[in-house]
Amino acid sequence: xxNHRTIGDSATHLSAADLxxxxxxxxxxxxxxxxxxxxxxxxxGSGAGDRPREQTAARLEVCVKLAASARMVLADVEAAxxxxxxxxxxxxxxxxxxxxxxxxxxxxxxxxxxxCQQVKEAVR
Numbered sequence: 001x002x003n004h005r006t007i008g009d010s011a012t013h014l015s016a017a018d019l020x021x022x023x024x025x026x027x028x029x030x031x032x033x034x035x036x037x038x039x040x041x042x043x044x045g046s047g048a049g050d051r052p053r054e055q056t057a058a059r060l061e062v063c064v065k066l067a068a069s070a071r072m073v074l075a076d077v078e079a080a081x082x083x084x085x086x087x088x089x090x091x092x093x094x095x096x097x098x099x100x101x102x103x104x105x106x107x108x109x110x111x112x113x114x115x116c117q118q119v120k121e122a123v124r
Contacts, residue, residue: 013098013101014089014090014101014104018101018104019084019089022084022089022104022105022108023081023084025108026077026080026081026084026108026109027081029073029077029108029109030074030077030078030081033070033071033073033074033077034074036066036070037067037070037071037074040063040066040067040070041067073109076109076111077108077109079109079111080108080109080110080111090104092111092112092113092116093111093112093116094112094113094116094119094120095113095115095116097113098113099112099113099114100113100114
């Protein structure tokens with residue numbers, strides 16, 4: 001695979017403090033997503049019998065899509081925590097270069113550096 005980094009483009013390494021903050025963020029995201037899934041799996045709001053059938057079906061469809069999205073993010077968050085435990089966190093899965101600190105601050109569960117993420121999205 002071709003390395004897209006140029007000479008002089010140093011990878012941003014994560015400090016111990018960065019890792020602690022990122023781990024805390026990931027734990028908070030995991031709790032949020034678990035709670036979101038719990039709420040989405042709970043009983044529908046009261047008064048559902050008063051709504052027209054189309055509204056109920058649309059609401060159910062939205063809940064199903066939200067739950068699927070929450071499960072995907074939860075899986076990404078848990079995978080990031082496993083990478084932290086394994087010592088591979090912050091390494092791009094494609095080019096094996098370091099993922100920039102700024103990117104991880106924004107998307108702590110990121111598996112790819114910004115460049116490889118763009119390439120993956122362009123292929124879709």
